[in-house]
Amino acid sequence: MSLHEPDAPVLRRYTAFLRINHWIAAACFIMLTLSGLAMFSPALFWLSALFGGGQPTRAIHPWIGVVLFVSYALLCVRFLGSNLPNRDDVAWSRRIVDVINNRDENLPELGKYNPGQKLVFWSQTLLIPVLLVTGLVIWDWYFYGYTTIQTKRVAVLVHSLAAILAITVIIVHIYAGIWVKGTMRAMTRGTVTAGWAYRHHRKWFRQSLAGQPPTAEPPRAGGD
């Protein structure tokens, strides 16, 4: 790919710790989606075979959820500061048609994240705790005695609804990584090309220039 010419200057976007943690959260999210959908819709029960059958699916799902929550809590702390809404977000959102049509030249200059990315952050930040709490209510093996059946009914409904929203957001999140070329390497290698940063996050690009000048070659794996 032309973007990844070896001598292109790159900027560091994510530390190795954050990248690993992101992929732990991603793996948990995918496993939770598959095992959760197996228990949500009869038409998708066959997904339970991926986890060794219905009982193992039921048993492992909540534990993966706990791992996701811990992993996401760490991500959230690291992401929070860069995801606070600001005025640029309003201007960017008004030009959503330009966003969809890849006309980035018409968009305002942005910091580290655009409103779409912030939406992913905030929806997961809201939904994952909701999923944890409602999940604990219906984790009958440990917590059956603590709530009434009516509470459990509401919890399972809210849990399903929150999961549907979270999965839908993640589908869009994954697509954004495919759509906007040069994005994926931020989470795989930790760096983005200077051109990518200039095009999509110019304020962040300039802040990075002021702080830490770009290296001429990509750092070795794990070298940052």
Next chain:
Amino acid sequence: MANYQSLDIVRRSASTEVSPGIRNGTEMEVAKLIDVSRCIGCKACQSACEQWNDLRDDIGHHVGVYDNPLDLTAKSWTLMRFTEYENPKGDLEFLIRKDGCMHCADPGCLKACPSPGAIVQYANGIVDFVEENCIGCGYCVKGCPFNIPRYAQDDRKAYKCTLCNDRVSVGQEPACVKTCPTGAIMFGSKGAMIEHANGRVEDLQSRGFEGAGLYDPQGVGGTHVMYVLHHADQPELYAGLPKDPHISPVVQAWKGGLKIFGLASFALATIGSFIHYVTKGPNEVSSEEEEEARDEIAASKQRRTVSREVRL
């Protein structure tokens, strides 16, 4: 193995396939009729249930009431519930209701169950848990409008009364019916049981129980366990028997509209993304932008050098 013939199954949990319908309408619906007015609270039905199903519940604690055990458990599938009721005349009535699965025509447990074939409904009306398919999620507990299924702490499966499906399928009545010393529990075709109940209700009404009636709640499509109650107008008196039981609207929404909404939402997001990529294409950094970025980097480096020199 579950004791059934596949031809007898009219409904199967979490299954997308159609149940065999070749025989529908020809099989007799059965019912257990519990005449509360004739029950003496001896608990013989509880013992018979434990014995026939080879269950031995754990020894509990006496807390000063007749109910023993205090609640249904994974090993106690039926339970006499005792209520002391002071009627408007000031007299004490000792109301005793044999609690257990009602074998609803529209079973909430079956509707909620996510595991294919873990809950089945036979043509004769019996709703049965097929334990080898149970995954232990506890959804049946949430689906049931009568609070009947119990989650076992030892094997993480849900249990409830089978209406002695193994006995009924070979032409015998359930164990509790067999053992009841006063004939308060009866078993037969649903039609015959309703007919018998009507006679009992008439008798009770003639003895001053104006509110006597048959409990066969239509909110769950009728049940295959029915009660004759002296106060059918106030079923809640009998340890909270619901007046108009139906599958909770929360469960209906979760198992109905939400499933469609969920799958539609995923499909929309995925197809929408795909169409976007195919029509708008990827968002790529142009070579001019790479060039401008390089220029800015060079300028910034120069500024740094200059400022360093100025400082020197």
